[in-house]
Amino acid sequence: MSALLEVSGVSVSFDGFKAINNLSFQIAEGELRAVIGPNGAGKTTFMDIVTGKTRPDEGRVIWGDKSISLLSMNEAQIAREGIGRKFQKPTVFEDQSVRENFLMALKKDRGFLAVLFYRPSKADLGRIDELAEEVGLATELGRLAGELSHGQKQWLEIGMLLAQEPRLLLVDEPAAGMTPEEREHTSSLLVAAAKTRAVVVVEHDMEFVRRLGCKVTVLHEGAVLAEGSLDHVTSNAQVIDVYLGR
Numbered sequence: 001m002s003a004l005l006e007v008s009g010v011s012v013s014f015d016g017f018k019a020i021n022n023l024s025f026q027i028a029e030g031e032l033r034a035v036i037g038p039n040g041a042g043k044t045t046f047m048d049i050v051t052g053k054t055r056p057d058e059g060r061v062i063w064g065d066k067s068i069s070l071l072s073m074n075e076a077q078i079a080r081e082g083i084g085r086k087f088q089k090p091t092v093f094e095d096q097s098v099r100e101n102f103l104m105a106l107k108k109d110r111g112f113l114a115v116l117f118y119r120p121s122k123a124d125l126g127r128i129d130e131l132a133e134e135v136g137l138a139t140e141l142g143r144l145a146g147e148l149s150h151g152q153k154q155w156l157e158i159g160m161l162l163a164q165e166p167r168l169l170l171v172d173e174p175a176a177g178m179t180p181e182e183r184e185h186t187s188s189l190l191v192a193a194a195k196t197r198a199v200v201v202v203e204h205d206m207e208f209v210r211r212l213g214c215k216v217t218v219l220h221e222g223a224v225l226a227e228g229s230l231d232h233v234t235s236n237a238q239v240i241d242v243y244l245g246r
């Protein structure tokens with residue numbers, strides 16, 4: 001099966017320090033993948049490279065059925081290609097209702113003022129109901145986003161990204177700062193989201209990764225150290241050494 005995303009021989013240095021070192025790996029269409037690794041392993045830099053925020057010094061990043069190179073594209077072009085990214089901190093419009101936040105995500109190509117004066121179509125409202133249901137905010141649509149809990153804000157932002165219908169969603173440490181119940185809901189939500197698109201989750205919380213029940217890639221010093229099920233990688237002696245700092 002051909003890959004949706006293929007990272008091949010990618011390296012990037014910051015002031016002579018190799019943050020990503022000949023990194024190669026692939027994500028298949030519709031795959032759910034967890035990426036773990038100790039602090040400084042290069043997880044965020046990997047996402048920065050895929051989304052066009054950081055240009056690698058070497059290597060290839062190939063996307064989709066037409067095998068196009070993402071390296072010649074800017075961040076906006078890559079987002080339009082269908083790669084969505086969820087940063088660690090929620091960035092929702094706190095003074096707008098949950099429904100308005102979803103609406104703005106649906107109408108992202110319109111200006112902010114145009115969205116405010118736009119009367120949503122029945123189809124848009126239907127889509128918002130679906131998205132709210134998908135992320136567990138169906139009863140919160142009329143509330144101000146600023147009033148939501150931290151976990152709910154994260155779900156709203158994930159829903160806003162899903163509104164763009166990405167083929168690949170990159171999610172950075174979604175469980176951070178969440179209650180155990182919120183974490184559980186978030187893992188189910190991501191598993192469900194990955195039924196219709198690829199989702200890559202960077203996460204430190206191993207219980208969370210276990211609930212994702214997917215293939216795990218361990219990064220260390222900017223390269224893949226191990227790959228496989230969580231049980232497989234956590235029984236790998238090199239992985240244990242890296243995590244225990246031996």
Ligand SMILES: Nc1ncnc2c1ncn2[C@@H]1O[C@H](COP(=O)(O)OP(=O)(O)OP(=O)(O)O)[C@@H](O)[C@H]1O
Pocket residue numbers: 014015018019037038039040041042043044045046
């Ligand atoms: N813009 C930059 N300038 C200089 N060094 C950087 C830059 N971005 C990342 N680094 C360095 O590259 C290495 C990899 O960082 P990165 O943030 O990708 O790791 P990470 O695996 O996401 O870590 P964490 O789990 O702590 O978020 C680190 O040593 C970091 O200090």
